[in-house]
Amino acid sequence: MDTLLLSRIQFGANISFHILFPTITIALGWVLLFFRWRFARTGAQKWMDAYMFWVKVFALTFALGVVSGITMSFQFGTNWPGFMEVVGNVAGPLLAYEILTAFFLEAVFLGIMLFGASRVPTWAHMGATALVAFGTTMSAFWILVLNSWMHTPQGFELRDGIVHATDWWAIIFNPSMPYRLGHMLLASGLTVAFLIAGVAAFRRLLGDRQVTTATQLRFGVTLGAILIPAQILMGDLHGLNTLEHQPAKVAAMEGNWETGPNVPLLLFAIPDEAARMNHAELGIPSGASLILKHDPDGVVPGLNDFVAEDGTVLHPPVAAVFWSFRVMVGTGMAMLVLSWAAVWMIWRGGGVAALPRPVLIGTVAMTFSGWVATLAGWYVTEIGRQPWLVSGVLTTEAAVGDVAAPMVMTTLMAYLAVYAGLLIAYIGVIFHLARRAAQGRQPAREEPRTAGHPMPAE
């Protein structure tokens, strides 16, 4: 394998690992604020119990997000020097604003949020929690501005092959930004909804009958049931936006080779790029035309439009985009069915106790479904941007650094080993914490402290 492919795999592995954790912390910060606020309003212990359990998960998740994020910022330089050299004038300020307005805010107030409850007044503690949640959301905003600009760049001019910013308003509010940001924030909400529901269902299965467990389960499935229709709508809008600005990506998502009307919605197919056709197609007639153009006779772009006369392929790899899209949509459908069924059973009467065992097991199985859908969605949009790194401006190939391939291979192996270990440890610890909480041994103390340390004089 050459340096380009290895560098791409390495960056893909790093960013895939990284995004797992912000996807949780972005929404979990607001959920914690909600739990904290409910406790302040009602004084009900179940809300404090929920806060105390999930704040631990938040701390752990946040740490994983921070350290994996640092890796990203260094890899721009170690593996993709061409990126900053060509588009640094746009990417630089956006990244700088992310660090200045988000990273410090969340990191500093996290300390107060986690360990300051007994040192500051209640309002200040809630304020710190709100600032952490705000910081994570700001971070998502800035990085998605940059990412969206890479898909739909505008507000710049090229001078000697270097991008110079001309209109910051146009750069920040580039065409795909609102949809991408909305889609990602909702994905974060759904990930957290199913995480909370799944962990609570796991505790119920262990026989945990504490009030807080039932509350968390109800909270999780209800949040999921509310957000999933919004996400389907947002996904549709995002898709229409992509059709307008990146038609080649949509053609790959639909597995459509020839531009034309009455394009079917493929449920299954094996795209074959060498033969430029699909095998074993199974589809709904005119389905894709209907979804994308809201008209069965609507014309949908085909992949063959994106091949240059000399045979150069200018569309993304088809199978990866096609299948990632189906994994994302399929997971979303499973979320819809599970959350609506669970909410219906709960509200019909009997509360959480009315949920039969198979539904609880299904909820546990869906604990990390948000991760699956989020990753699949990112693969659709990022692989769908290839061969461009910044659409129409810079190809991925032109940005890669000239580090020797074996060196990239070495670091890639090291990262993969570390990430695999950490992922196992992370999931293991979440269920370990759940098991302890289920046994009612929720430790109030984070660090065991032996007696004998005199308290400070001041």
Added chain:
Amino acid sequence: MFDPEVLPVIFAALMGLSILLYVVLDGFDLGVGLLFPFATPEERDRMIASIGPFWDANETWLVLAVGLLLVAFPAAHGTILTALYLPVAVMLVGLILRGVAFEFRAKAPLVHKPSWDFAFFAGSLMTALSQGFMLGMYIMGLEWSLGNVAFALLTAGALSVAYSFIGATWTILKADGALQLKAVAWSKGGIWGVVLGMGAVSLATPLVSPRIFDRWFGFPELLFLAPLPIMSGALIALLWVALRHLPTKTDQFAWFPFAGATGLMALGFAGMAYSFYPYVVPEKMTIYEAAASTESLTIILVGTFIVLPVILGYTILAYVIFRGKATALRYD
């Protein structure tokens, strides 16, 4: 709005400030990790508690420093980081291990705690050694030769000792009783490593290039610069005296070793900055050559002037809230 000749200098200064803040602030976090093998399990909990509310924000200064390099000097960013490809990777893996071990050691099943403690130490060591190694390679002009690597290995050791030293002085400030006594002993050992490390870097740097040699040993520069080594020497002497008398009965002056260590780092850093200015890639690329476009630097600078004072403000607030001796980390 801003003179294009001034902007690179401002950004170089901001980057220098972030690196210095990182080296001091995350320096004591890393130092605590390096001292882990010498502490008992109970002492480890206490040491972790002393850095718990801060480490995340401390590490963010590194993100800002590399971010500023990335955004203000994009051309240099690529050159430096591709030249240091492997040590950067070692540092990143170290930072990952250190950061997650912090959380896992308290949340994983109790039987796994010693393993996560080891990961915390190993991650801190990997980070400290690789940063020291990169410092050495940077001084030597980023050329991979046998002699340069040998020098970089020396600075790797020296920076690790310096981090342990500032970590030990932080522990003097935040601990009491037996642990504080132990920290005084660690500091007494560490200070000699610091002297050796600073000495080696100070001797080697002027010899690397005639330009740097002239900057230091020309006349009248020698006179203006004399306070730098003199102050360093005086601080080291004061530190040694203070360490011999600590801990005091009323815990007075427990802050002094940490303040002194910070001062030493600042002096060393000032010397380095003087040697290399105006180069961002030593002897190859100046900050003017590597700077991003004026429009982009201006828009970052405006934001920085508004936001950075706020960041410094709430960072100080956090240190005020968690002032005093470290108590157990609790979420309630």
